[in-house]
Amino acid sequence: MSEAPAVLEVRGLEKHFGGLYALTGLDMEVRGREIVSVIGPNGAGKSTLFNTITGLYGPDGGDVRFEGQSIVGLKPSQITRLGISRTFQTVHLFPNMTVLENAMVGQHSRSRSGVLGAVLRLPSQRNEEERIRGKARESLSFFGPRLSGYRQEQPAFTLSYANRRRLEIARALATEPKLLLLDEPTAGMNPTETQELTDQIWRLRKDRGVTILVIEHDMRVVKGVSDRVIALDYGKKIAEGTYEEVAHDERVIEAYLGTKASA
Amino acid sequence: MTDVRSWIRVGIIAGFVTIFLALVGLIGRFVDLNLVGEQVTFARLVLIAAPLVAGYVVTRPRIQAGERRALAPRDAIVAGAVSGATAGFVFGIAVVAADAFGIDRIRSVFLNVSEPLIDFVTFGQPPVVGAVILTAVSAIAGGLAAGLRVTPIVARRPITTAVSTILVLGFLQRIIPIALDQLGLERDWLYSRSIGGLTWLGAIAVGAAAAGLSVLNARKGRELRARLFSAGEEKTGVAPAQLVLVLVLVAVLVAVPWVVGEVISQVLGTVLIYVLLGIGLNIVVGYAGLLDLGYVFFFAVGAYSTALLTGAALNTFTGSGPPAVSLDLNFYLAIPIVLLIAAGAGLLIGAPVLRLRGDYLALVTLGLGEMVTVLIRSPWLVPLVGGPNGMRGVSDAAIAGFGFRETQHFYYLALGFVLLAVFVSWRLSASRIGRAWTAMREDEQTAEAMGVNTTRFKLLAFAMGGAIGSLGGSMFAVQIGSLTPASFEVQVSILVLGLVILGGLGSLPGVVVGSLVLVGLPGLLREFEEYRGLAYGAALVAVMILRPQGLVPNVRRSRELQEEERAQDEWAQEKEVEVAAVEGMAT
Numbered sequence: 144m145s146e147a148p149a150v151l152e153v154r155g156l157e158k159h160f161g162g163l164y165a166l167t168g169l170d171m172e173v174r175g176r177e178i179v180s181v182i183g184p185n186g187a188g189k190s191t192l193f194n195t196i197t198g199l200y201g202p203d204g205g206d207v208r209f210e211g212q213s214i215v216g217l218k219p220s221q222i223t224r225l226g227i228s229r230t231f232q233t234v235h236l237f238p239n240m241t242v243l244e245n246a247m248v249g250q251h252s253r254s255r256s257g258v259l260g261a262v263l264r265l266p267s268q269r270n271e272e273e274r275i276r277g278k279a280r281e282s283l284s285f286f287g288p289r290l291s292g293y294r295q296e297q298p299a300f301t302l303s304y305a306n307r308r309r310l311e312i313a314r315a316l317a318t319e320p321k322l323l324l325l326d327e328p329t330a331g332m333n334p335t336e337t338q339e340l341t342d343q344i345w346r347l348r349k350d351r352g353v354t355i356l357v358i359e360h361d362m363r364v365v366k367g368v369s370d371r372v373i374a375l376d377y378g379k380k381i382a383e384g385t386y387e388e389v390a391h392d393e394r395v396i397e398a399y400l401g402t403k404a405s406a
Numbered sequence: 407m408t409d410v411r412s413w414i415r416v417g418i419i420a421g422f423v424t425i426f427l428a429l430v431g432l433i434g435r436f437v438d439l440n441l442v443g444e445q446v447t448f449a450r451l452v453l454i455a456a457p458l459v460a461g462y463v464v465t466r467p468r469i470q471a472g473e474r475r476a477l478a479p480r481d482a483i484v485a486g487a488v489s490g491a492t493a494g495f496v497f498g499i500a501v502v503a504a505d506a507f508g509i510d511r512i513r514s515v516f517l518n519v520s521e522p523l524i525d526f527v528t529f530g531q532p533p534v535v536g537a538v539i540l541t542a543v544s545a546i547a548g549g550l551a552a553g554l555r556v557t558p559i560v561a562r563r564p565i566t567t568a569v570s571t572i573l574v575l576g577f578l579q580r581i582i583p584i585a586l587d588q589l590g591l592e593r594d595w596l597y598s599r600s601i602g603g604l605t606w607l608g609a610i611a612v613g614a615a616a617a618g619l620s621v622l623n624a625r626k627g628r629e630l631r632a633r634l635f636s637a638g639e640e641k642t643g644v645a646p647a648q649l650v651l652v653l654v655l656v657a658v659l660v661a662v663p664w665v666v667g668e669v670i671s672q673v674l675g676t677v678l679i680y681v682l683l684g685i686g687l688n689i690v691v692g693y694a695g696l697l698d699l700g701y702v703f704f705f706a707v708g709a710y711s712t713a714l715l716t717g718a719a720l721n722t723f724t725g726s727g728p729p730a731v732s733l734d735l736n737f738y739l740a741i742p743i744v745l746l747i748a749a750g751a752g753l754l755i756g757a758p759v760l761r762l763r764g765d766y767l768a769l770v771t772l773g774l775g776e777m778v779t780v781l782i783r784s785p786w787l788v789p790l791v792g793g794p795n796g797m798r799g800v801s802d803a804a805i806a807g808f809g810f811r812e813t814q815h816f817y818y819l820a821l822g823f824v825l826l827a828v829f830v831s832w833r834l835s836a837s838r839i840g841r842a843w844t845a846m847r848e849d850e851q852t853a854e855a856m857g858v859n860t861t862r863f864k865l866l867a868f869a870m871g872g873a874i875g876s877l878g879g880s881m882f883a884v885q886i887g888s889l890t891p892a893s894f895e896v897q898v899s900i901l902v903l904g905l906v907i908l909g910g911l912g913s914l915p916g917v918v919v920g921s922l923v924l925v926g927l928p929g930l931l932r933e934f935e936e937y938r939g940l941a942y943g944a945a946l947v948a949v950m951i952l953r954p955q956g957l958v959p960n961v962r963r964s965r966e967l968q969e970e971e972r973a974q975d976e977w978a979q980e981k982e983v984e985v986a987a988v989e990g991m992a993t
Contacts, residue, residue, distance in 0.1 A: 197855060199851065199855065218854065218859065218861070219851075219854045219855045220854050220855075220856075220857050220858055220859040220860070221859075223855060223856060223857035224857055228856075229855060231852070231855075235849055235851075235852040235855075236849075236852075237844065237845050237848040237849055237852070237853075238848065238966075239844075239848060239962045239965045239966050240841075240844055240845065240848065240962070244841060244844075247841060248841055248842070248845045248853065248856050248857075248858065249856050249857070251838065251841070251842055251845075251856060251857045251858050252856075252857030252858075253857075254838055256837070256838055257839070258834065258839065258866070258870065260837075261833055261834050261836075261837030261838065261839050261840075262829075262830050262833045262834065263833075264833065268837070268838075271838075272837070272838065275838065298962075298965065300965075314856060315856075318856060318857050
């Protein structure tokens with residue numbers, strides 16, 4: 144693997160909820176155009192890691208650097224503007240906005256027209272609105288016919304579960320991210336859909352050059368997409384390496400299955 | 407049999423409703439308010455209203471085993487009559503009891519109970535006979551309502567249209583005759599000068615016309631509308647009929663104050679002020695989803711800053727003192743400054759509540775709104791705003807000597823600003839900003855994660871909402887020319903929120919309809935002034951039960967309201983599938 148510069152660097156990250164230590168001194172990094180999977184049993188701190196990176200939670204210690212710049216203390220919207228976008232473990236769409244409008248919200252931080260532009264419908268505002276619409280359509284088109292045509296004008300809540308997940312990814316793409324965080328993207332999908340999404344995650348990097356950090360429970364997906372796998376348990380990194388290495392790591396097996404005859 | 411029990415139960419409730427209506431005076435005080443001839447009076451209508459509703463309610467179609475089953479006509483009429491009779495009987499017993507107990511003793515608590523009231527509800531007979539008649543009359547009313555329910559729609563629709571048109575015209579007896587006079591039309595055939603209400607001839611004519619239109623609408627309505635509104639659409643995108651409609655609307659809006667006369671123009675001016683307030687609050691509550699109970703703040707800011715900037719004087723015991731601020735700006739120069747001040751005030755209100763949501767936000771804004779009254783009353787600000795004495799001599803916004811204080815002129819000024827506010831609000835809602843507000847309303851955290859700076863957009867909502875609301879305050883200052891703190895109480899906040907909700911959150915036409923209903927109607931029906939609170943409460947309860955999305959809903963907002971129900975349905979369905987699966991495994 145060529146040593147591209149690290150896009151995301153996490154150093155000694157701490158996050159506590161009262162007496163619960165969700166992240167304890169976590170170190171990790173993601174290089175440009177890499178696809179890294181984060182695995183670990185429930186409660187290992189995977190989603191907390193995502194929430195801390197994207198600014199939803201403020202860390203209790205340590206540093207998160209994106210393209211060399213510390214992003215600790217920035218608001219989520221500022222972090223999105225810098226080029227990190229995400230999907231959520233439980234789908235968080237804007238259910239009563241149309242599919243297209245959902246994706247258009249993703250373009251928010253890439254546009255700027257204000258009150259005056261909106262009220263007077265200045266040419267610059269109209270052009271921008273066209274551009275937003277175009278970008279949103281383009282993001283939706285990543286999923287081919289799944290999110291195209293009449294569907295774009297329907298409210299998001301009418302979508303099937305798998306399509307809601309796809310729309311979340313499309314909306315995240317509409318923010319034009321350099322780093323995309325996917326939180327269990329295939330949860331609730333059937334095997335065919337899962338396979339399709341696995342291919343699409345590959346294509347995201349190939350076509351768009353997006354760096355991807357993905358939390359996934361389905362080991363076939365993890366095997367299918369990852370350049371590198373990081374295993375977490377109790378807020379710590381317990382293993383790191385290729386899928387094969389991590390899958391056979393004793394501590395990982397122990398974290399998932401418990402120690403042999405120790406009880 | 408359970409059916410009979412439910413008829414009687416509804417009837418008993420209706421009986422108590424009638425007792426309540428009698429106690430608050432809605433019967434006794436309106437014995438002489440004629441709606442049609444001298445026979446249909448408001449008091450008689452109130453007397454049979456509850457039995458009518460009861461008869462209509464108990465005959466609603468039942469859902470049985472997934473099927474909608476209407477009652478057979480005969481059963482329905484029996485049900486309605488039983489329910490109505492129960493209502494009349496309950497009220498009759500109350501009347502007999504009241505008479506036995508002593509009217510004067512009751513009156514010491516319930517001021518509206520009087521000999522004439524008892525006389526009226528017993529039809530001039532001894533109480534027991536009166537109670538029997540009441541039961542009979544109520545039974546007939548209940549039966550009639552039930553009969554209407556089972557009448558085929560072809561006949562039912564014209565009947566209800568005719569009756570409701572007649573009643574509405576009967577209620578508007580103070581307004582329509584004036585309008586007819588102003589237009590130089592003959593009115594005596596329609597409204598009687600001596601008794602006040604519609605004449606029987608007029609009522610029959612109006613009813614027949616309404617029924618006729620209803621039939622026409624049912625038969626040919628769709629066809630006619632299609633023909634009117636589609637012609638020429640390929641070429642210009644605007645059907646000629648639509649253009650005509652807009653022109654007619656404009657003509658009506660322009661002509662209205664001269665047709666309806668001064669009294670109603672005054673009411674309409676007030677309605678327009680509340681429309682401005684409603685449009686502003688709608689941005690905060692309807693678009694951005696921030697529940698603000700202190701909106702009177704902006705009303706006061708608009709009114710007082712307009713007064714100060716245009717050189718209003720302080721009220722003193724000896725008359726009028728010096729102007730507090732000797733700027734004496736032209737009204738139209740002052741307005742932009744007022745808007746800026748109000749937007750600034752919006753930021754001021756918004757900043758401390760940024761982290762609050764829902765109930766907490768509502769409570770804090772309620773407190774902040776209350777502060778404004780305290781401030782303008784405080785001795786500390788007397789040199790600026792005159793304290794409890796207030797100010798006088800606000801500009802009349804004259805353009806080249808043409809003043810807008812006069813009610814019929816004021817209407818145009820307010821209308822102008824309303825149109826401006828509607829335009830701004832509409833453009834905002836259909837832009838990137840509106841989209842950000844909607845996203846924030848639907849899911850604040852996700853909106854933030856998708857790049858919407860929610861802090862900024864909340865503040866923007868408060869600032870824009872505040873600025874538009876302050877225009878309402880400016881208009882108010884111009885309309886009455888003097889200000890006192892009494893006009894800026896918490897009731898204003900509640901009323902504006904009420905009209906926004908009644909009309910439908912997030913809906914501009916809703917704001918207009920809401921203002922007409924909650925501000926216009928009470929202004930027009932002065933006789934019912936005292937019952938404003940009662941009607942207001944009843945209207946809100948009714949809307950929340952029957953039409954929670956508002957009278958003229960915004961499509962998206964109404965979906966949000968239904969979301970919870972849908973989630974429950976989904977859950978129930980999943981359970982059903984699970985149960986089916988388990989049962990499948992068992993067999």
